[in-house]
Amino acid sequence: MSALLHALRQSVLFTTKTPDEIAGLLAKINYRIREFKENEIIFSINQPADTLGIILEGSVDVKKDFLSGKVITVTTRGQFDLLADAAMFAGTQYYPGTLFACKPSRIFLLHRKYLLQLFTLDQAIMLNFLCSVSNRMLALNQKIEILSLSSIQSKIAHFLITESQTRRSKVITLPFSKKAWAEHLNVSRTSLSRELKQLAAADLISFHNRTIHINQLDKLNELLTEQ
Numbered sequence: 001m002s003a004l005l006h007a008l009r010q011s012v013l014f015t016t017k018t019p020d021e022i023a024g025l026l027a028k029i030n031y032r033i034r035e036f037k038e039n040e041i042i043f044s045i046n047q048p049a050d051t052l053g054i055i056l057e058g059s060v061d062v063k064k065d066f067l068s069g070k071v072i073t074v075t076t077r078g079q080f081d082l083l084a085d086a087a088m089f090a091g092t093q094y095y096p097g098t099l100f101a102c103k104p105s106r107i108f109l110l111h112r113k114y115l116l117q118l119f120t121l122d123q124a125i126m127l128n129f130l131c132s133v134s135n136r137m138l139a140l141n142q143k144i145e146i147l148s149l150s151s152i153q154s155k156i157a158h159f160l161i162t163e164s165q166t167r168r169s170k171v172i173t174l175p176f177s178k179k180a181w182a183e184h185l186n187v188s189r190t191s192l193s194r195e196l197k198q199l200a201a202a203d204l205i206s207f208h209n210r211t212i213h214i215n216q217l218d219k220l221n222e223l224l225t226e227q
Helices: 004-010 020-028 112-121 123-148 152-167 178-183 189-201 219-227
Strands: 033-037 041-043 051-057 058-065 071-077 098-101 105-111 172-175 205-208 212-213
Touching: 004 020, 004 051, 004 105, 041 051, 051 112, 071 178, 098 152, 105 112, 112 123, 123 152, 123 178, 152 172, 152 189, 152 212, 152 219, 178 189, 189 205
Parallel strands: none
Antiparallel strands: 033 105, 041 098, 051 105, 058 071, 058 098, 172 212, 205 212
């Protein structure tokens, strides 16, 4: 139980609560914990959007299917992140995307009615939830901005500049694979690798595996102004 309380406290939903406070709240609601194998579906577009998830262990890809048959990874969620928070009260009947476990994962599952009960029991929980949804909307706006850019280098620049501002650092460790990054930018992995090498050759960046160093932030900004 102590491991569960520690994990939940790392999530945005319970971040302001002590372990004892979380234990008291859990005693008053119903919840489930499920284990998922790698590539197993957690939520699908055919399921009613009525359950919130918190990743206790593992990571999750959020994918969107298009009528053309193309599948795009919208985002990757890591340990302690919330799942489907934006869908809980959106008025939509089903989840807007499909969520897959990237690796073996343990997920805390909370039905919407018990989430509402939590809001009634503790207003801070509700404020934390609203903060999470707001951040998701900001991330969606960033995604739209990236898709509006025409060149691959400008998409890379936009992503790196945004991450640098968020982390207040010129050293960025990607939270996902290059394949997932390419899908996030809506480009092929081959094209992404090619353009990264060109940016490195021009000394705008340097990189090794998932770690990227921004060497010339002003030059990256120039790539955006050229659009």
